[in-house]
Structures are given as structure tokens and as C-alpha cells.
Amino acid sequence: MNQIKANLQTVLFVEADAIVRANISAYLRDCDLDVIEASDTTEAKTVLGESEKRVDIILCDAGSVGTKQGFSFTQWVKTNYDGTPVLLAGNIDDAASVAGDLCEEGPQVTKPYDPSLVVDAIKQALARIVRT
């Protein structure tokens, strides 16, 4: 059952591929996470700026090679919503040079997504927030 429960931590999941987004979101909901689905960073910025829902963590596709979309979005979140962690997902090799150009960390979640590893990464990042 896909019902919303109270006091769930909320993941804003930014992923352009609707099928990938639907599958991973369903898995995250089954793992007792509330998921807001955004198809691009413009939608994600709208959710962060205008939705009443609190976002605890963001999972974002790093974007296609060379676009820097995911990385620039991460920098935008740091500037505007400092304290909200962003987990970037992508192919490590492809994204490494872009990350280096921006002096950013590379993707913390590899694509194609392994759902259980995604959940682990989210829970570890949320645990770090609690500790700090």
C-alpha cells in the first residue's frame, strides 16, 4: 500500500526519466520515506520555494554528461537552503571531470540505481544531519 504516513522524512527526488523515477520512488515509499517527484531542477526549485512540505533531503540525477545541471543545482541548494543535503546520482566516470571543474564531490549514488543502496545512502545522510 502506498499510503502516506505521519512524520515520514521527505525525499525530493529529481529525475527526468519517468519510469526510473516511478520505480525508485515506489521503492523509497515502501521503505517508509515520503517522496516528492520532480522531473527537472526547475520543478525541484518550485517545490523548495513554494510547497508547504518540508524537504529533508534531495536525491538528484547529476544530469547528462557535460550539462552540469545536477552540480549547479547542488550549488544553488547550498546557497539557498544550506543544511538540506543533496545526494547526487550519476555515473562516476562521466561526472568526475565535471565535478573536478566545479570543485565539488562526485556523485554519491551510482547509476543505474540500486534501490537498496539508494536507501542506504539516504538514511546515512539523514543520520549525519541528526548527529550534527
Added chain:
Amino acid sequence: MLKNDLMPIPEAPPTITVLVVEDEILIRLDVSDELRRAGHCVLEASSAEDALDLLAADGSVDVVFSDYQLAGAIDGCELWSIVAHRYPALPFVLTSAQNAPSAAQENGIPFIPKPYRPQTVISAINNAVIVQSDTDEPD
């Protein structure tokens, strides 16, 4: 008494999967949340193209709830036309901030004007699924 007179407010069928097609993220977020609270599974598409991809990939969709004006090349009525052709037994509910498009009236597509109350959407979706189930049942 007609059968429909016995159940003026459609009861929620067993968990159904709703494909919500809406390019306004805040509206999609709200209606999807309400449908999940009502016990339904929800798939979200931000365009008709995404919706068709999801329909092709996921055979569990029981009903489509779509906005008329969508980002991309295909609007809600065109999406209905494609869905009706490819998945003739799949119920479809249309919404718009404008009047019901003529194609919706001509083809009897259930229509909900915006802004809508969540309960209105839930009832319309449940009703569409029930009507389709009744149609599918052999005499």
C-alpha cells in the same frame, strides 16, 4: 430503483493505481498526496509523453487522471485519444481550468473543472473505475 441510485457516493475500490498527468508540480504533488492518503497507488507524469512511457512500462495502471493543458506536444485530449486506441479498457478522467474541451464532451470523457476539491477527484476516479468494471463484467 436503478443500480446507480444505490451508491450515489462511489466506494473506494480495492487499491487502484492512478496515473496522474500534470505539468504543474505543486498541483501534481497535492493531488498525488491526496490520492495516496485515500489508499491509492499513484504514478506521476509531468507530460503526456512521460505518461505514455509509464503506461507502456507498467501494466498496473487502472485509471488515468490528466490535465488538458500539458507541457509538450500532446495535450490531454490527444493523450485520451492515444490511450483509448492503445488501451481501450482503461478509464480516463480529464481536468482543466477552462471549460470542458469539445472533444471531452463529444466523447463522454469524465471531466472535472479546476480548481477541484480532492474528494471530487477521488470520487470521479473511483466512479470511473467502477463504471469500467461494470462494463467489463459479463452479463
